[in-house]
Amino acid sequence: MSNALEGVKILDLSQGVAGAYCTKLLAGSGADVIKVEPTKIGEITRRLGPFSGDQPGVEQGLMHLYLNTGKKSVTLDVHSAEGQSLFRRLAKDADLVVESFMPGTMVDLGLGYDQLSADNPGLVMTSVTFFGQDGPYSGYKGGEIIAQAVSGNLQITGAPDREPLMVGGYLAQYVGGQAACAASLMAVFHSMMSGEGQIVDCSIVEANTDMLDRWGIDAVLGRGDQPRTGMAHHWTYPTQLYPCRDGYVALGIEPAGWGALADMVGDDALRKPEYTGPERKQYHAEIDPILVAWLEDLGKMEVFEGFQKNRMSSGILMTPADMLESPQLQARNFFQEVEHPSTGPQMYPGPPYQLSDSEWIQTRAPLLGEHNHEVYVGQLGLSELELTELSAKGVN
């Protein structure tokens, strides 16, 4: 068995969720990912909460622990001439460099694509930034809510009578990481086939605008914007989130259809002919109280299994506890135990896709600079003395 990306060499100079998720996926399939981090403080995800035991520290951040599995860590001051020289030496042997500085920074550091590819024409360099490498906003500062705002996603999430609402967590940046990952793999594939390397420019905002799909293009065509619809699907009813006894269920009645739901609820008031077709949405004020009252005493798993038994596409809102206990995820051994000194053994989500004859590589996130010796001495051939001297100077 050989993992699909075994032998693919990646230098990850990126800071933040997007670049880290991109290279986490590559490491998961066996790529050799070296995370190149600032000395002492490390890459920024190490400083983002939540922290293990709510105690901040470079080895404590749960974002970092999760996003940097399967990677090696070296420290390097790329603002020093010696650090830059070391990075150029590392890049000679790399297939892919991932970076996320403000546009122009890599060139200023003497690490622009032309410099890095001079002795390595097949090199791919992926830049993943909030606004992309050019354009009037390219120097703007980004952030999760900023990306959701400018991409057009924020405006259509939330309740119609409230302010727009961001999707919780860091989804926009994960989406940017997905785009960077897909594009990097394509460019690496092309490089393998042709020997031609290139620059890949990924904008986190564009990756999120691209999710608008038909709604975005409909609006471009002048057919109006989609309104915010809160917990409800914008067209179909009762495709909606409803509270139940112990959480929320995401109702969906297809393919079985309305009759199957009316049978399950067992209330003849639901059997009016005008409810059977999609126009039932206009009667939601009559129907909702019946569904709400029926769901009030039911557990979410009971509703989910009941609907599935009747071929209705419902789901539930799964909390982390639900996921860890999910019979489906357990049967597929989805969660993997990862042990880290800051947390002890914990269950981490597994791969987003399973390739046959492959093992998902999810070794614990590296300690800051844990692989300095292995990389600088073992790989680059520095002497022990040189490494000690560089460390004393603060280069790594």
Next chain:
Amino acid sequence: MPNPLLGGIRVLDMTQIRAGPKGSRWLADAGAEVIKLEARGRSDSRGFGRRGSGNTAGPIAAISEAAQREGNRVAFEQLNRNKLGLSIDLSFPEGKELFKSMVSVCDVVMENFSYGVMDRLGLGYDDLRKYRPDLVMMSMPAYGSSGPYRDYVSFGWAQEHMGGITSRTGYRGGPPQKTGTIVADPLNGVHGAIAVMTALIGRAKTGQGRFIDFSQLESMVPLSGEAILDYSVNDRPPQCNGNRDFYMAPQGVYPCTGDDNWVGISVTTDEEWAALCVVLQNPEMASDSRFANGRGRVENHDALDSMIEQWTRQREKNQAMRELQKAGVPAGAVLDQAEAYRDAQAVSRDFLVELTHPDGVIYPYSRTPARFSKTPAEVRTPGPLLGEHNEYLLGSLLGISAPERERLESSGVTATLSTDLS
């Protein structure tokens, strides 16, 4: 001129609706020859199924059936541009044989039927490998190809909830809210493209094909990894916190001039906080000890919000963004959907492009959100009509003669749009 990025890679794409087509669109934009397989009466949702039917006016909220169908066409174009159209009806034995011949000249097969459909057709991975030993095949049923839920039905709608995305999406103290675009499908599509590319790189190294068992649920869960660890390590369940961050403040959307116009602001450091105080010209705010550090600002967020609002209410949202960014404060106008494709940044980067269809209708498309310096991914051709490229694919590629193709068409094994408007 196809993009040489994935030139030479041929993908037989049986996926429908949104998630699968989104993934194969990435491959098509990058120059793979993506063949969209459909059949008479089982075409993907493309509304009228023909080009140039004209736009139907009216807001989506009050959408008519005609507008709905036209909207489907918009979705179809956006997700299926750059692909070729092939129609083969797999319910005919001859159709299955044609399909196998096609597989023998393809690198990748993608499908998102319910679990077991391909196996029952005799077209599962183990069957198809006989015709293409190094085949990469991806099956994307909702819950994967094993486990107690493998036969469960689901559409993209349920997966953002199953995957936990919405457990952190809601106003403070309120119930969860759905995401605006129903994010699961596009997220799963891009993960699918990543999986296929990963397998293709592995194949290029060793010659080995692979089966990709893609569970849409399992593709969602990793996007909330830190929330799962926060629960298992710190015993803290996910919470809805509106537009705020738990660790940094201020963060939120603030009202601007006009109706339903907002600017998003996110202050992450003391330096950015100092810059915000300067922009707002509010010395009182700068010297208030409650706001001196991040923790204090998180704890006194309500008071901060009203001060920021006083300033934003007097400004147009883009103006507010520009003034804040100029001073070094992360800010972004909350753009509506049309604006998101047409603001200064999107226009400068040519994010929205147009394509003139053979019948003269001009359609807008957004470009692949990745710029390749040497092999740009362009929008080259409109979404295919049903069977539009049968002649090329069955004739030129498989070498089936014209009379034989006519016979296949008249016996219903293949079809072109002229015989099927559905």
